[in-house]
Amino acid sequence: MxxxxxxxxxxxxxxxxxxxxxxxxxxxxxxxxxxxxxxxxxxxxxxxxxxxxxxxxxxxxxxxxxxxxxxxxxxxxxxxxxxxxxxxxxxxxxSLSVCAYRAAKENSGLEKIIAVCYASKDRYYVSEFSSATKYFEGQIKTDLLNLEEIRLFLNSMEDKPLLTYGFNNESDCSFIEDKLKKAVSGLLFLDLxxxxxxxxxxxxxxxxxxxxxxxxxxxxxxxxxxxxxxxxxx
Missing domain, CATH: 3.30.420.40 (ATPase, nucleotide binding domain)
Incomplete structure (x- = not known):
């Protein structure tokens, strides 16, 4: 067990x-x-x-x-x-590593995954993960960013990554999709x-x-x- x-x-x-x-x-x-x-x-x-x-x-x-x-x-x-x-x-x-791990298991061939969870006061935990590390568990960067900073960060990447969002409130998902969907190759939501x-x-x-x-x-x-x-x- x-x-x-x-x-x-x-x-x-x-x-x-x-x-x-x-x-x-x-x-x-x-x-x-x-x-x-x-x-x-x-x-x-x-x-x-x-x-x-x-x-x-x-x-x-x-x-x-x-x-x-x-x-x-x-x-x-x-x-x-x-x-x-x-x-x-x-x-x-x-928790962000778990979000990335789940995304990697369900989507083969990914080069990078961006994992995001809400923190507080309109700021979000953000981590970047690379396929160069087994199971995507190796964190490249973690920071606290607002949505505009996340969007700018995503737009600065050479290739659009998959973004996985860990949520406590399902109502947040449509808001995140509306704000960030144009900057990513896909969105995957995970109930925390x-x-x-x-x-x-x-x-x-x-x-x-x-x-x-x-x-x-x-x-x-x-x-x-x-x-x-x-x-x-x-």
Missing amino acids: FLSMDSSNGYSNLLAADENFNILSESISDFHEKHSVLIFKQLDEIVYKAGIKLTDLKGIAVILGPGSYTGIRVSLTIAKTLSYVLKTAVVGLG KDTPYFAAKYTIERYKINGDNIFNEQYSEELSPYYVYGNGPF
Whole structure:
């Protein structure tokens, strides 16, 4: 079993999947109580629904952001603790990386993907990904831009890229399409509630290639929330 966790976007989503990418159980909730209390309740819920034990875990995927500081910090701490106690792999992924990964899996032959998610105050997280890196997980650039800055950035590219937009509110999609469709080769929208599934899929693929060797205690210890300011990530 593989566990995937995302608490970066205003809600908490935990998902359990098997090696064939089948969802065994899932729990999605807003933060109506203390983050740590809620996530542990959800963990109990999905384990019970799937009829499994935590000792069955072969890997854990956790979304590192950018997004809610508290949500990311709590889910990452829980993921690291489970990884250490159970001696199982933990893989940290940015939400924009997951958007790009999904786009790459569904569209072969892409050279570049631009991944965008709403941040706040009419500004957006923007990342550029290249096919030169496996699974498009290698981030070339991340920044906070407004829509006009995004449009100018897209127009400056030699070839129109595919743009994937991760959304919390579906109503945002038509607005983004209207503003940016002329600057891109295509648009792909991803409900951010689905990021745990694609993060789990990525982790399962890694596991099938590397087996138990994907467990790396040092890597787990060094994972940290992903923050983005106007001059890039740190």
